[in-house]
Amino acid sequence: MKLYELENKLKLVFGSTEGQRLYQTIIPGILADFLKMYSAASPGRTVKEEYRLEDGSGIIILEADRTAGPADIRAEFRR
Numbered sequence: 001m002k003l004y005e006l007e008n009k010l011k012l013v014f015g016s017t018e019g020q021r022l023y024q025t026i027i028p029g030i031l032a033d034f035l036k037m038y039s040a041a042s043p044g045r046t047v048k049e050e051y052r053l054e055d056g057s058g059i060i061i062l063e064a065d066r067t068a069g070p071a072d073i074r075a076e077f078r079r
Contacts, residue, residue, distance in 0.1 A: 001074065001075055001076065002073075002074065002075065003031075003062070003073045003074070003075045005075070006023065006027070006060070006075040006077060007019065007020065007023040007027075009077045010022050010023050010077065011023075013058070013077065013079070014057075022053070026051075026053070026060075027060075030051045030060060030062065031062075031073075033049070033051075034047070034049050034062045034064075034073070035071065037049055038064055038066060038071050041066040042066065043066050043067065043068065044065075044066060045065075045066045046063065046064070046065050046066070047063065047064055047065075047066055048061065048062070048063040049061070049062055049063075057079065058077055058078060058079045059077070059078045060075065060076070060077055061075065061076040061077075061078065062074070062075055063075075063076075
């Protein structure tokens with residue numbers, strides 16, 4: 001799924017209020033970390049990182065192919 005679709009997935013899993021709270025509080029930090037890794041990668045490489053939620057309720061996976069242009073980030077949520 002696209003990164004922007006992750007909020008809807010979190011809302012489905014955790015409920016509207018909690019899913020939105022998670023998205024607004026944890027995604028900015030996760031995204032900042034991921035973009036550092038992305039920027040450091042060599043062109044042509046695929047960057048993939050897993051981020052575990054602090055309470056152990058799931059894993060957010062971000063992935064993107066390193067190109068010269070902006071990152072096309074794919075996201076996944078696993079319980």
